[in-house]
Structure formats: structure tokens, C-alpha cells
Amino acid sequence: MMDNLPPKVQNQIAQFQQLSQQIQMITTQKLQLEAQVRELDKAVQELEKAAEDAVVYKSVGSLMIQAKDKAALTDELKEQKETMDVRVKTLDRQDKHLRERHQNLQQQITQALQIPSSNGEDGDDEAKAG
Numbered sequence: 127m128m129d130n131l132p133p134k135v136q137n138q139i140a141q142f143q144q145l146s147q148q149i150q151m152i153t154t155q156k157l158q159l160e161a162q163v164r165e166l167d168k169a170v171q172e173l174e175k176a177a178e179d180a181v182v183y184k185s186v187g188s189l190m191i192q193a194k195d196k197a198a199l200t201d202e203l204k205e206q207k208e209t210m211d212v213r214v215k216t217l218d219r220q221d222k223h224l225r226e227r228h229q230n231l232q233q234q235i236t237q238a239l240q241i242p243s244s245n246g247e248d249g250d251d252e253a254k255a256g
Contacts, residue, residue, distance in 0.1 A: 162179040
């Protein structure tokens, strides 16, 4: 079917498919980051509940290392959470922009693929009815 379409429409369809994939990737990234933000938020809440002299650990790569300062660890986790919040907002903006382009492209493709009426009329039924 693609062979009998004009090159412009073929290009639009290819762009549409590429945008669909990009939207899917951004959505996946955003969901992963949001899960990490919730996890960090929960960790900060638990740290704040812990006694000042509680022994706490932090993850460094594949190791768990005892943290010397609970307050410093709490601040570090809050900073990580803020950074991830910014990344989520950035992905939100990218997602919105891509979805708008996706929708516009979909409309252009739909218009290009519409079959003109066989009797040569524009399909302006409202003008005829009035």
C-alpha cells in the first residue's frame, strides 16, 4: 500500500511512526523516574523518623556503605529527589510537545489519505442544505 502513496505522505507516515516510538520511550522513562522519586521520598521519610543515633546505610553502586551522618544522607537524598523531579518535568514538556506534533501529523496524514468524492463535488452538504 505504501508504494502507491505520494512520497510526502510516505515521509509523514514514517515520521508519525518515529514520533510514536519516541512518545513510548519518554513515557517509559518518565514512569521509571517517577517510581524512583517515590522511592527516594519514602527513604527520606523513613530517615527523618529514625533516631539521630541510628545506624544508616547508603547504596553506592552494588555496595551498601554505612553513612556517617544521617542529616547529610537525608540532604543528599532530597537533592537527588529534586534533580529527578526536574527531569520528570522536562520529560513532561517533551511528551506534550511530541504528542502535539504526533496529533498534527496524524491530521495531515488523514487529510492526505481522504478519498475525494467520485462525482467531483467538494462534499459541501451544508451549502446545499441551506
